[in-house]
Amino acid sequence: MSKQQPAQFINPETPGYVGFANLPNQVHRKSVKKGFEFTLMVVGESGLGKSTLINSLFLTDLYPERIIPGAAEKIERTVQIEASTVEIEERGVKLRLTVVDTPGYGDAINCRDCFKTIISYIDEQFERYLHDESGLNRRHIIDNRVHCCFYFISPFGHGLKPLDVAFMKAIHNKVNIVPVIAKADTLTLKERERLKKRILDEIEEHNIKIYHLPDAESDEDEDFKEQTRLLKASIPFSVVGSNQLIEAKGKKVRGRLYPWGVVEVENPEHNDFLKLRTMLITHMQDLQEVTQDLHYENFRSERLKRGGRKVENEDMNKDQILLEKEAELRRMQEMIARMQAQMQMQMQGGDGDSGVHGHHV
């Protein structure tokens, strides 16, 4: 805080300016250089427009050579997990996006085992991260944990299906669920409102924990607060995806052309696509944090608790190490105690023969 070296200040006109207000910029620059990683999982029945929506959200084509199997082939198929990674760059900011697709979900006549594959995938990613985190070299931990799961609800039903409820209950403690109503152009506005309300009621009825947007802080500006409020009111988002350019009202927009009109993807009156995109982008950081602080920690504590009962060898090693550490601790404590006692004796000896404080530690 010396005024003697003005050359060091970034803004020398402000007296008392230290400069750590510049820290966020430094963090920002570092993260921009490092780039962001995000893993998004999409789950839903075949034909709900998941791939189209992902392509629309990120303006890419993640599935260039796609072969859609016929019904007879689907009978034999089990749920697969397909992860594709794409690097997107925008204004110097790099995003390494991994989209985990789950083809085969909900197709079979008997879907009882539908979600086992998916749950084990999620657990596997947590397990791997836990292993890396506990390892010796922690420099380059790759974070493949699923940060967010878009669950596609069919617009054709009257709400959640039994399969939807069962699946969401099975994963709501492992991943952030964002429910999405697919193919929203099937519904009139009234039907959409009714369906959204019905879904929210059913989610509450079954105690399903979906991802909740954090409330805007009181020090944020009004616009942001209003935006957050609008976003929260529109959950679950009802979206339409498309990458086709259609001519409408004199300009080219992304949309779907019907004989009775054009559905515009980016028109907030037609569907909630923009809201979904905003939510994802502005809350990407928060989604990652919640995954780390809540879901991962849950997994970790469960895992370590179980770890005590699991493998015998690991058990023994851990116990041994624990015992040794405890012994070492005790030894050190005793040493400190002795040293303290010695010091006190010396001090007492120096002071005189009061002898009042004669207690040993």
Added chain:
Amino acid sequence: MSKAHSSHLGFSGLPETRTDAAMSELVPEPRPKPAVPMKPVSINSNLLGYIGIDTIIEQMRKKTMKTGFDFNIMVVGQSGLGKSTLVNTLFKSQVSRKASSWNREEKIPKTVEIKAIGHVIEEGGVKMKLTVIDTPGFGDQINNENCWEPIEKYINEQYEKFLKEEVNIARKKRIPDTRVHCCLYFISPTGHSLRPLDLEFMKHLSKVVNIIPVIAKADTMTLEEKSEFKQRVRKELEVNGIEFYPQKEFDEDLEDKTENDKIRQESMPFAVVGSDKEYQVNGKRVLGRKTPWGIIEVENLNHCEFALLRDFVIRTHLQDLKEVTHNIHYETYRAKRLNDNGGLPPGEGLLGTVLPPVPATPCPTAE
């Protein structure tokens, strides 16, 4: 067929499509040929005078108008595909299950239920006793194995009922016909292909009842997506050997064949949209769905194929549906029953015991 905006349903024209007597009185026989004279009468009419054979058509017409028609239509498909709305739209009345209970917030039943609701509707002096058989719970569970069994059982039970009446010593003059004449199967408009459950259902049931596959909520698809999807569905049905109505093997003559071929290969499965709400479009009141980007008109052939389905089921093929049910599906069932019973009618087994109807699957039925 261009009476798109009138409320004319069309079934009062029925007696003219087939000149047979009321179905319920017939003893099973091969289809009687229409009563048309072999040689043109006009050559002789000047010499012999007018006989009046052709008035038989008018007599039959009067009779059938008095007795009225039975028509039983079943709707099958996952919850929320618009089955009840479509049936209401087809018959321009509130005839479906949803109409009788205003509460649209019903829970999905745990097993497949069969709910039959009957109404009498009248048009042009012709009375029709319409029964709509709904199947809530089909395809909605996590485990949908064998969910078609209750449906198959219901259909066979109706055949059994009819058979019992037929073999009675003191038969009723007009056997009440509860057999399912037509089954509308609703395909979900995924845009990809049929679902495994669709295939299984249609494979099992196309042998016992007339199935008409219908693509539900077709306003989800653009025109290209629609035609691609229809082609794919048609191909899948063909590859899997599923004979939907009108079945190729039952085409009577060349005229039928060409007409039905056109329907089979181009129009079916019909991509439909249903609605019971009216809106004003270009000065006319039309049935439709209002969205922020336009109004979808149900009876506009550029928007969806509802009008084609309606004409097909009601205006042209209604009587044929009943005939195929009676002459083919019912006959197949009857033959199997008699064979199983050693050539004797049911109720007269070796020890006089009553044998159960075919097949015996343990599933619940309502009503």
